[in-house]
Amino acid sequence: MTNQPDPARFAHVTDWVFDLDNTLYPHHSNLFSQIDVKMTAYVSELLHLPRDEARKLQKELYREYGTTLKGLMERYHVDSDDFLQKVHDIDYNWLQPDPALGQAIRALPGRKFIFTNGNRGHAERAARQLGILDHFEDIFDIVAAGLTPKPAVESYDLFVALHTIAGANAVMFEDLARNLRVPKRLGMTTVLIVPKNFEPTFSEIWEQDPEEEDDVDYVTDDLTGFLTSVMAR
Missing domain, CATH: 1.10.150 (DNA polymerase; domain 1)
Incomplete structure (x- = not known):
């Protein structure tokens, strides 16, 4: 399921921001x-x-x-x-290396970041297991955010200031719609990642949380496919 991206809409993007849990690795990995x-x-x-x-x-x-x-x-x-x-003392072997995702991320022009409510060690171990760690400029974790988690605006303000990110030139990928509210206000393009074979239609996704509808530009259950489509230009 993918709300197909318009590659032209991403032509200006210089900063690619990814949540970690259930975003860079699939929900079904559990x-x-x-x-x-x-x-x-x-x-x-x-x-x-x-x-x-x-x-x-x-x-x-x-x-x-x-x-x-x-x-x-x-x-x-x-x-x-x-x-x-x-x-975060867990078994990361539950994650399968994802070379296709790594290739798709590496092909993106500009900087790539992980922005997580977890800590840096967790993000590094998960990304390393996936085989994608080396493609990222930095990891902005809960410690860097002053222990204030998304969706608090303070967390995004710290991230944007630290890396001098202009919202209009950035896109954020998240599995929680509420965490896209502030990025949307900052001018970022927003992409909601849903579980594979997610059953509700695009419009039905908002039934339980309709106030988030305007905060999400795209919805996909295939991050690799989405990024590949974006780069089809």
Whole structure:
């Protein structure tokens, strides 16, 4: 499923910004499920809660603060380094190397960035396993963002300022529509990545979150194919 890109619309792009989890690697790899389990275990151990209660609180923190970490810091003053190290202690062999994606990213003109709510180590390990790490100019992680996660505007402001990015010359790829709201306001072209064989039609995607419709320019379940189409010019 792809909302076909117009290559002419991307001719001006000099900065290509990619989320990591469920964007650069496919949703069906299920890698993030390992992190999710680790976060639940962390909350359970920290607060001496049964697993089901810890998971309920974890999701509550995520919804209210944008990330579980931000919520734990605000409410319980946890050490961010300890949290990030423990929840990203996972098996990256779940990811299959993706040479076609690497070739598509390498062919893009200009700079390429990873912009993630995870930490740099996680992004490096995942990108290295995919075989795409060397194609990126930099990784902007949750630490670089001052531990303020997307979709907070402060996070994007720090990223744009650090790398001197002009929104009109940039495109952002994300698996969460709410994380495209600020990039769209900054003038970026926005692309929503959905799981492979995603069933709802383009219009139906917005049924549960219709206010995001104007923030997304393109939708695709095939990042490699999308980038290849963009470069068809």
